[in-house]
Amino acid sequence: AGGPYKAPARVDSSFKDFDAACYTSRLYMLNASQPLERPAKMNSSAPSHDPLGRTATLVAIETTLAIIITLSSLLGNSMLIYVLHRDPRLRSITNVFIESLAWSDVSMATLKMPFWVLSVSKGRWVLSQNFCPWSAAFMLTFGVCSILTMGLIAINRYFKVVRNTIYGKYFKNRRYAIGYCLVMWIAAMMLATPPLYGWGSMQYHVYFSVCTVVWDMENISYALVVVGGAVGGTAVAIFACYYSIYKKVKSTTANINAYNPSTNHLHDIRILKSTFAVVCFFLFTWIPVSCVVVIDTVGIEVPRVVFVSVIYLMFTSSCGNPFIYGILSPQFRRAFISAIKFRPFANNHDHTNDIISVVTRPMQVVPRNE
Numbered sequence: 001a002g003g004p005y006k007a008p009a010r011v012d013s014s015f016k017d018f019d020a021a022c023y024t025s026r027l028y029m030l031n032a033s034q035p036l037e038r039p040a041k042m043n044s045s046a047p048s049h050d051p052l053g054r055t056a057t058l059v060a061i062e063t064t065l066a067i068i069i070t071l072s073s074l075l076g077n078s079m080l081i082y083v084l085h086r087d088p089r090l091r092s093i094t095n096v097f098i099e100s101l102a103w104s105d106v107s108m109a110t111l112k113m114p115f116w117v118l119s120v121s122k123g124r125w126v127l128s129q130n131f132c133p134w135s136a137a138f139m140l141t142f143g144v145c146s147i148l149t150m151g152l153i154a155i156n157r158y159f160k161v162v163r164n165t166i167y168g169k170y171f172k173n174r175r176y177a178i179g180y181c182l183v184m185w186i187a188a189m190m191l192a193t194p195p196l197y198g199w200g201s202m203q204y205h206v207y208f209s210v211c212t213v214v215w216d217m218e219n220i221s222y223a224l225v226v227v228g229g230a231v232g233g234t235a236v237a238i239f240a241c242y243y244s245i246y247k248k249v250k251s252t253t254a255n256i257n258a259y260n261p262s263t264n265h266l267h268d269i270r271i272l273k274s275t276f277a278v279v280c281f282f283l284f285t286w287i288p289v290s291c292v293v294v295i296d297t298v299g300i301e302v303p304r305v306v307f308v309s310v311i312y313l314m315f316t317s318s319c320g321n322p323f324i325y326g327i328l329s330p331q332f333r334r335a336f337i338s339a340i341k342f343r344p345f346a347n348n349h350d351h352t353n354d355i356i357s358v359v360t361r362p363m364q365v366v367p368r369n370e
Contacts, residue, residue, distance in 0.1 A: 051123040052206065052304070063121040065312065070117055072319035073109035077102040080322045083335035087345040090335060094156055096177035100184065101149040105318040108142040113315060116210050125204040125211065133195065136202035136211040140192035141185075144230045146317070148184040150282060151234040154241035161245045191230055194222060207307035215297040223297050227290045235283060277324045285317035 050059060080102045084090050115135055119125055125132060156177075159167045171177065195202045200222035201214040215223050289310040296302055338345050 054123065059121065059123070062308065063117065066113070066117045066120045066315075069312065069315050069319055070109055070113040073105055073113065073315070076319050076322035077105040077109070079336065079339060080332075081106070083332065083339050083345075086339065087335040089331060089345075091174070093171050093174055093177045094153065096174050096181060097149055097153045097156060100181035101146055101153070101321055104142045104146040104149060104185075105321055108139070108146070108315070108318050112139045112142060112210075113318075116311075116315070119204075119209040123209075124206070132204055132211040133202040136213060137192050137196055139210060139212065140226070141188045143314070144191050144226070145185055145188035146321075147230055147234045147282075147286065148188060149181065151237050152180055152184055154238040157245055158241040162248045191226060195219075205307075207302075207304045208311045209308075210311065215293045217297065217299070220297060223293065227293055231286055231290045235287065238282060277328060281317070281320055281324055285313045285320065289314045 050056075054062075081099055084095055084099050084102075112135065115127065118127075127135075156171060159170060194200055195213055200219045202211060203214050204211045213219065213222065213226070292302055292306060292310045335345065337343075
């Protein structure tokens with residue numbers, strides 16, 4: 001009783017458990033000016049001035065790649081918007097959705113990615129802390145709007161091919177299409193801004209190098225709505241729509257042969273390419289970051305390299321869409337060539353080569369507005 005006090009052996013392990021429990025919360029730092037412990041331990045030879053413990057070479061590689069993605073997104077989508085307005089052949093209903101998608105990507109490249117590039121190069125958030133939540137809301141708005149618009153395109157193609165008899169009821173003209181796009185933008189803002197009002201929280205994530213929603217158990221309900229509803233739900237809808245389109249086209253092969261046997265194989269190849277590109281590229285760029293968000297939310301440690309990889313993939317979706325919806329279409333390809341070579345655009349209204357428009361030929365219907 002009178003001897004010196006001895007601390008129980010379990011105290012040391014309690015501190016270790018406490019450190020592990022707080023790891024996720026340390027990823028979100030409103031003032032990320034101090035180096036994180038774990039990255040420094042992983043790379044003891046890294047320069048001390050980098051908050052993430054990275055070497056100068058790694059900083060240069062990550063920053064350069066981020067700049068390339070940003071410029072590609074801006075230039076590619078700007079070119080897409082330009083040809084949509086300049087080429088009369090591209091003034092169709094479907095291309096209204098394509099333009100809305102391009103505007104969401106341009107917005108991401110101008111109002112979000114530059115801050116991402118700056119944070120990647122500095123290893124921390126260097127702008128105003130009051131602006132951080134708004135930066136996160138911008139990113140989420142543009143990202144969710146892009147996803148919803150891709151779903152809208154899939155639904156448009158579904159009605160065009162599978163439910164052709166009622167297509168004109170829901171897609172009468174370009175004004176209807178513009179209205180649908182506005183609904184998508186409003187829905188995206190409604191999904192992205194609740195943390196500004198109290199449902200959820202937005203802070204800087206040191207491994208994502210962006211201001212984003214705090215994905216933790218306290219905000220699990222909001223995380224489920226955004227990840228499960230906006231990303232997961234739209235992915236399922238896109239896959240279901242294009243799968244139904246594919247089945248419809250395959251079931252009408254005999255009609256294709258009777259209508260134009262020389263283009264049968266070309267039609268099938270285009271359908272397969274477009275379906276594969278749209279669905280798989282979407283899943284490839286967005287599902288990984290969604291999975292990491294869910295894992296991070298439940299408190300499981302994730303290496304920094306995983307965070308970096310999935311956030312780069314997510315931003316890559318903004319520069320990849322012009323290739324999917326543009327380069328795979330011969331009509332867009334001709335428009336891009338005309339724009340690059342400063343040649344006049346053809347003055348006709350041939351819409352038969354619209355995005356994935358080959359799926360309309362089995363129905364033997366080529367309307368003025370697709």
